[in-house]
Amino acid sequence: MSELHGENVGDRMAGERSAGDAEVHGDARLFEQVRKALGRGHPVFAAATVSAGEAAVASRGASLAADFEIGSVSKGITGLLYVDALNRGELRPDTVLGDRLPLGDCPAAAVTLASLSRHSSGLPRLPRQSGTLRRTLALMLRGANPYGETLAELLTQARTVSLSVPHPRYSNFGFELLGHAVAAGAGLRFRDLLRERLAVPLGLDSVYAPATAAEVRPTAVAGRSRSGRVMQPWTGEAVAPAGDIRASITDMAKLVQALLGGSGQDGAGTEGGAPGLAALEPVANFAGPAARIGAGWMTLETKGRTVTWHNGGTGGFRSWVGLDRKAGTGVVLSTATAAPVDRHGFRLLADLPPAP
Structure with missing residues (x-):
């Protein structure tokens, strides 16, 4: 895995700069490109590009080591862990939830893990639960975390x-x-599975899934709504595999390097690659033939490119990760404002020249 560019950029950056009252870090050229693309609606952001195995990172309003909520990009990581468990022989595609979680004989117990990994299980987007209206109002009026359930409650x-x-x-x-079924198959909690099989092997020290607000690290960025309201961190043991993971831009760049660094054909990867790389391979249509899905990861044909991607959104954050695997390029956008960044991510990826 190549070294990251951006924390020491020589003559392009003389220490810390400022844009208005916000600190600016990293690659000057990337910062200006992202600043212009995002406009004024994203005062705190971080970005990374990867090409030819090398990464550039930049941020405004937060250090390169600060961790952002990555929202549903967590699902892409869970997809990697699922495929890695398949490769280890801990699970099979036809393994059902009831084989790994104590669900009794309820209908959900018969759902296969493979169908969960490609969003075709028949489960609803969210479970019905008491207090939904109260939680929604608390989110809108106070910026409260609408999640927080334990695994037992899930x-x-x-x-x-x-x-x-x-x-x-x-x-x-x-x-x-x-995610919790995969972890149970390994005899671990999800947060420990994340650490032992992804964060530690790839050196991603900032990647973690806090179960409560008290577990959010001092390096965490505070997110805001589009109107500027400070939002509580979205935490919870139950929601972790779907949307609770936090990470710095530096570590997200390393992850993209690892996703581009392996073969991606057999799921095992090559030296320097991420675990469970076959999660990136599309296996079914999703929302029509133009969009396909692997294990969590979406694939879209756009302007002559095949883009593998996932986005994320929480109360105070938006994120986007995209790969052009044929070109060997990737982009990460993380912003501490709940305003969309998808089109900016696609555009940044399209502008990257292919690796020679």
């Missing part, structure tokens, strides 16, 4: 959920259960 919800006819339907609930 399993209680799963035991009472009704299934629809299986078809492609995005499900946070499904990925929560998938």
Whole structure:
């Protein structure tokens, strides 16, 4: 894995700079490109580009080591861990939830992990639960965390959920259960699975999944709504595999390097590659033939390129990760404002020249 560029950029950056009252770090050229693309709606952001195995990183309003909520990009990471568990022989695609989690004979117990990994299980987007209106109002009025359930509470919800006819339907609930089933198959909690099989092997020290606000590290960035309201961190043991992971831009760049560094054909990867790389390989249509899905990761044909990607959004953050695997390029955008960044990510990736 190549060294990151950006923390020591020589004659392009003389220490710390400022844009208005915000500190600016990293690669000057990338910073200016992202600043112009995002405009004024994102006062705190971080970005990374990867090409030819090398990465450039930049940020405004937060250090390069600060951790952002990556939202549903967590599902892409859970997909990697799922495929890695398949490669280890801990699971099979036809393993059902009831084989790994104590669900009894409820309908959800018969759902296969493979169907969960591609959002085709028949599970709803979110489970029905008491206090939904109260949580929604607390989010809107106070910026409160709408999640926070424990694994035990998640399993209680799963035991009472009704299934629809299986078809492609995005499900946070499904990925929560998938991640905890994968962890149970390894005899671990999800947060420990994340650390032992992804964060430690790849040297991603900032990658973690806090179960409570008290576990959010001092390096964490505070997120804001589009109107500027400070939002509480989105934390929870249950939601971790679907949307609770936090990471710095430096470590997200390393992850993209690892995703581009392996073969991606057999899931094992090559030296320097991420675990479970076959998660990137599309296996089914999703929202029509133009969009396909692997294990969590979406693939889209756009302007002559095949882009493998996932986005994320929480109360105070938006994120986007995209790869052009043929060109050997990748982009990460993380922003501490709940305003979309998808189109900016696609554009930045399209502007990267292919690796020679």
